[in-house]
Amino acid sequence: MDEEAFRVRFWGVRGSLPVSGPQFIRYGGNTACVEVQCGRHTLFFDAGSGIRPAGEALMAAAINDFDIFFTHCHYDHIVGLPFFFPFYDPKIRVRLWSGHLAGRMTTWEMLSEFMRPPWFPVRLEICKANLDCKDFVSGDILRPREGIAIRTASLNHPGGCIGYRVEWGGRAIAVITDTEHEPGKLDPAILGLIEGAELVVYDCTYVEEEMQRYRGYGHSTWQQGVKLCKAAGAKRLALFHHDPARTDAQIEAIEQEAAQAFSGAFAARDGQVLDFVRQTVKQR
Ligand SMILES: [Zn+2]
Numbered sequence: 068m069d070e071e072a073f074r075v076r077f078w079g080v081r082g083s084l085p086v087s088g089p090q091f092i093r094y095g096g097n098t099a100c101v102e103v104q105c106g107r108h109t110l111f112f113d114a115g116s117g118i119r120p121a122g123e124a125l126m127a128a129a130i131n132d133f134d135i136f137f138t139h140c141h142y143d144h145i146v147g148l149p150f151f152f153p154f155y156d157p158k159i160r161v162r163l164w165s166g167h168l169a170g171r172m173t174t175w176e177m178l179s180e181f182m183r184p185p186w187f188p189v190r191l192e193i194c195k196a197n198l199d200c201k202d203f204v205s206g207d208i209l210r211p212r213e214g215i216a217i218r219t220a221s222l223n224h225p226g227g228c229i230g231y232r233v234e235w236g237g238r239a240i241a242v243i244t245d246t247e248h249e250p251g252k253l254d255p256a257i258l259g260l261i262e263g264a265e266l267v268v269y270d271c272t273y274v275e276e277e278m279q280r281y282r283g284y285g286h287s288t289w290q291q292g293v294k295l296c297k298a299a300g301a302k303r304l305a306l307f308h309h310d311p312a313r314t315d316a317q318i319e320a321i322e323q324e325a326a327q328a329f330s331g332a333f334a335a336r337d338g339q340v341l342d343f344v345r346q347t348v349k350q351r
Pocket residue numbers: 082083141143144245308
């Protein structure tokens with residue numbers, strides 16, 4: 068494994084519901100799952116349907132110790148968990164982190180309430196992997212592995228949601244999904260998380276013209292993502308959490324428009340890999 072890698076891999080980029088069909092082939096149909104590799108450490112953000120193929124890749128690469136961070140637990144962000152094969156392997160150690168329900172429900176309670184009959188045939192206890200559940204409070208700085216700092220903040224989403232900023236090797240990547248913006252305002256919590264980031268993964272479920280209709284749904288637009296990135300000096304913007312109805316042709320048109328407004332903008336797609344070099348390169 069590349070000790071210097073700072074790599075992002077999108078396993079699922081869709082919001083709300085997985086989709087399939089010829090009109091979704093280019094950008095993909097799996098729901099939220101983003102892998103961030105920091106040297107030999109593997110982190111996941113959310114466990115939507117995209118975490119199922121991610122599990123297969125982990126097993127193939129014999130990676131048996133990693134972390135999963137939940138932004139929140141709406142179905143599109145956890146539905147892949149029962150089908151994440153590493154959970155059933157006794158060789159695996161997983162640390163699971165959440166903070167959006169702080170004071171209301173622990174990470175263990177959140178997962179075991181979700182994975183149980185009659186909604187799923189078996190309970191979480193059947194998993195043979197070592198599942199180490201961690202609870203945190205929004206605003207905490209997490210240090211899951213040596214050299215990695217993860218800043219957290221609350222986003223504007225029904226039921227609560229956590230945004231993350233992963234700092235490693237002098238660079239930062241932010242995962243900001245799901246959140247709704249207030250018209251004409253830039254959320255200071257988000258600006259703090261994305262400041263000078265190499266990459267901002269941002270909730271672009273809607274476009275501004277649609278916001279009137281979807282006010283209160285808890286989602287944002289690429290136009291707001293561009294404003295935030297420009298204000299915070301972030302370099303690249305990944306349009307993420309695509310609406311399930313959005314076809315490849317529509318996302319492509321949105322991507323072109325976004326890239327004209329901000330050259331670092333692109334629409335994330337399933338299977339896409341981005342490499343960022345460490346700033347603090349070892350002396351040779
Ligand atoms: Zn969502």
